[in-house]
Amino acid sequence: MSRTLRRALACALIAGFAAPAWAQVTVDNVWVRGTVPSQKVTGGFLTIRSTHGGALVGADSPVSAHVEVHEMRMEGEVARMRRIERLPLPAGEPLELRPGGYHLMLMDLKQPLKAGDKVPLRLEIDAGDGKVQTIEVEAVVRGLGTDAPAHGHGHAAH
Numbered sequence: 811m812s813r814t815l816r817r818a819l820a821c822a823l824i825a826g827f828a829a830p831a832w833a834q835v836t837v838d839n840v841w842v843r844g845t846v847p848s849q850k851v852t853g854g855f856l857t858i859r860s861t862h863g864g865a866l867v868g869a870d871s872p873v874s875a876h877v878e879v880h881e882m883r884m885e886g887e888v889a890r891m892r893r894i895e896r897l898p899l900p901a902g903e904p905l906e907l908r909p910g911g912y913h914l915m916l917m918d919l920k921q922p923l924k925a926g927d928k929v930p931l932r933l934e935i936d937a938g939d940g941k942v943q944t945i946e947v948e949a950v951v952r953g954l955g956t957d958a959p960a961h962g963h964g965h966a967a968h
């Protein structure tokens with residue numbers, strides 16, 4: 811990891827993220843679900859607050875080939891996920907990405923993730939003025955089954 815990235819990460823962790831000219835966005839409660847060795851996808855969860863709204867338009871992480879923003883809905887008894895390109899952020903209100911709802915999906919994991927590991931995540935926020943802010947955060951890995959919805963997370967639906 812470069813020094814610049816490390817410093818940006820430290821700032822994001824300590825102060826949230828503040829860019830005076832743009833919407834102020836803070837991210838906390840960042841975690842990803844731990845995996846077993848053969849598992850290639852997992853969920854990422856966090857809370858975003860943006861003073862002026864905007865949208866979450868992308869994410870990525872060095873531990874996976876790519877990261878998608880997903881929504882999860884129940885269709886009858888079946889939980890279905892689908893990719894969304896833009897997740898609108900309500901101005902001034904926290905938006906929670908959590909098991910059973912909106913979440914990040916880390917695809918094609920390069921390594922197993924075990925409880926207690928730290929995973930860098932980069933979030934792309936369209937602040938509504940045509941500029942995309944990049945926010946670096948660090949997720950903590952929580953053990954399998956943490957806050958799991960009763961029906962489980964339907965990764966097989968992909």
Ligand SMILES: [Cu+2]
Pocket residue numbers: 880881891892913914915
């Ligand atoms: Cu998903």
